[in-house]
Amino acid sequence: MATGLTLKELSKKEDLLTHGHRMCSGCGAPTIVKMVLLATDYPVIASNATGCLEVSTCISEYTAWKIPWIHTAFENAAATLSGVETMYRSLKKQGKIDKDIKFIAFGGDGGTYDIGLQSLSGAMERGHDMLYVCYDNGAYMNTGIQRSSATPLGADTTTCPAGDVIPGKLRVRKNLTKIMAAHNIPYAAQASPSHWMDLMKKVRKAHEFNGPKFMNVLSGCNRGWRSQTNDAITLSRLAVNSCYWPLYEIEDGVTKITYTPKDKVPVADFMKPQGRFKHLFAPANDWLLKKVQEEVDKEWEKLKKQAECGC
């Protein structure tokens, strides 16, 4: 019996990631994990790439995970989980397991967009029955805010610092959600914890497909974004409402925008409260701020066209 996606019903469910983990106050990742696990009405086994979530939730004799959980290394949460899932299939085929189990991998953007891309691509292509959830905070936050291929255009990081000559990152982000959809997997989606119902519906939908699924979830990081600890959800909402982080899904190759902001706000509204974009508000970097807006608009128009044509 599926739990209804209402606050009343969800409040009765046990959190499968307990309190007492050591994630920073205000971090988006544990909230996302809790939402993903709350939306999952099956027994579930998770794998985790090395990163903030991993180092903060299982230390020495303590674990915050109430489900079977495995971390092996940085670049291979997908490959590791594909092994767990394959053993499950083997034992099920041999009649040694009868339960239906779901498999979820969690990785940050460094472990997913960059070093883990091959492992993820391989697992998606092989067709393992698993959901990969990337919590994307736009940099290698665990090692101290280094640039990743998910770092937004113009952002100041410790390896693409905003200096007198170079104003932060000069390249646009990799569009990983579309790369994953291009694997012809049954379901790929983008979500944000600010729109929790949308996120949880997507998780639930993902689980009903047999095969590999991918979700890219925006994850606020006050350390790396140089924002307030109580801003993660507000900023995530601004990311969605500015169409910097559109909410959509690609189901069997068909794109659907799941939330269209009534009033699309300028991307500057999302950027202004974040110290990582502070330099873009200096007159000398106005060109870059404009370019960020142009890129967001261009991508949003492309996405809308994709949704309109049903492709």
Place this chain on the structure above:
Amino acid sequence: MAKVVAVTGNEAVANALRQVNPDVCGIYPITPQTDMMQRYASYIANGQVTTEPILVESEHSSMSACIGAAAAGGRVVTATSSQGLALMWEMLHIASGDRLPIIMPVVNRALSAPLNIHGDHSDAMGARDTGWIQIWSENAQESYDNTIQAFRVGEHMDIRLPVMVCLDGFIISHSIERMEYLEDKEVRNFVGEYKNFLPLLDLEKPKSYGPLILTDLYHEYKRAQHEVMTKVKDVVLDVAKDFEKLSGRTYGLFETYRLDDADIALVILNSAAGTSKDVIDDFRNKGIKAGLLKPRLFRPFPYEEVAEALKNTKAVCVMDRADSFGGYGPLFMEITSALYHLKDRPALINKIYGLGGRDYMPSHAALVLNELHEIAKGGKIRIIKEYLGVRE
């Protein structure tokens, strides 16, 4: 009833794996191992085994997936060579650190650069510190026998460690030899049902694999790995005893050949030991007391037993088919360590031979034995470490 066959080393090992019929198998091509796993893929395709394959996109993912599968709870194998083993290096430590008894034939091959597909021991020697048990094999028969025994060793409840079974690329993997297969049923009975230990798939008792452990306990964790390695020798010998009952073939921590009364000796791994034994016979016929020691269990290394076996020799050459550039050959370093504690030690020299598949000829063995004979007669050591059979 044993079945006499003429097969390649790769086919022999693939058949050992078929007879064991593991639950999950990681498959990725690399010369000269490729042929082993593609044979296994055909066993799967033809329904001869119930193994679920994972057709990975790299060896790194292969070992990652094998770790996930083994942690999930079941019997897991993969195989590799050379660059593939090098790419796995990070994950090898995690397989042993997580105490997962994955069995992996390693078809030994040179490492790039320059690119070379032929046999030497650089790959497995590069992985000697990864916490895996290493068992080395001279020929197809030993590769087959060692593969079967590896499951019992690695999966032993006191051990729970991954095992590499090493065999020489091309020289053994691709050469056809006479050997004997055991019956499928005999192998299955010998290996037995896989015993689970803390499986991830046990939903009733959720486990977390792969924690962060810093200065408080990491040191103790590694000490535990060291301690379990000290138990491996006994298990290897117990398993070998059982295997002898089944097959009639005897295995130990190493093999000695005409070593008991030998004045001079070669220490040499894998296929080149066979060539060397012939030459040792020639020297014996000439009245020179030559012998040989061929290590089988390289990790953990049986230092005391090796020292005991070599203690009465006068001069020993350790033959390395791999180099530790700027150091002595890896096998030489072990033998030196083993002999250091003896009061009367033989003179020791080190020859690097056969890199990148360069043929090791009887003439090479003769050259070395003649040099040892001179040293044993009271001659001086000309040079400690030297490359053998170099084209000048």
